[in-house]
Amino acid sequence: MSEMRAALQRLAVADTAGTGAEIVLEYTNRVTGGPVMPTIACHMQLLRPGEKTQARPPRLPREIITWVEGAGYSVVGDQRLDWDDKDVFTVPTWTFCEHVNTGDPPSLPVQLQRRAGDAGLAPLPG
DSSP states (O other): OHHHHHHHHHHHHHOTTOOOOOEEEEOBOTTTSSBSSSSEEEEEEEBOTTOBOOOBOOSSSOEEEEEEEOOEEEEETTEEEEEOTTOEEEEOTTOOEEEEEOSSSOBEEEEEEEOTTOTTSOOOOO
16 A cells, blocks of 8 residues: 555645646556456545545445545535544445545545446445
8 A cells, every 4th residue: 555655645746736636546456457356446545635525426336435544524415424544434326425634644545436337246235
């Protein structure tokens, strides 16, 4: 994970124009260059201190979010969920979700989503 954190921090520093664009990287298989898991997409995001993401529905059915570091809250549908290091929650299919980093250091969520084309598989836990 330290490599992913360092790569995200380099992208944040490179945003010298202050575009405010979300900083997200996908985990990939080092051998094949493809996804780490054949049926699940895995991303890590860096939320800068005070950053608030735009509310949007998950791209694919149900999303599982694990907060690796940081503190803040997310609004899932109409419910506020406060989170801290190592907290986990799911975002139901097509439910709007936004994240806010309320701490000084960056926050790092890992997001797991079903990969496109895997609709015939069993549902994700949660």
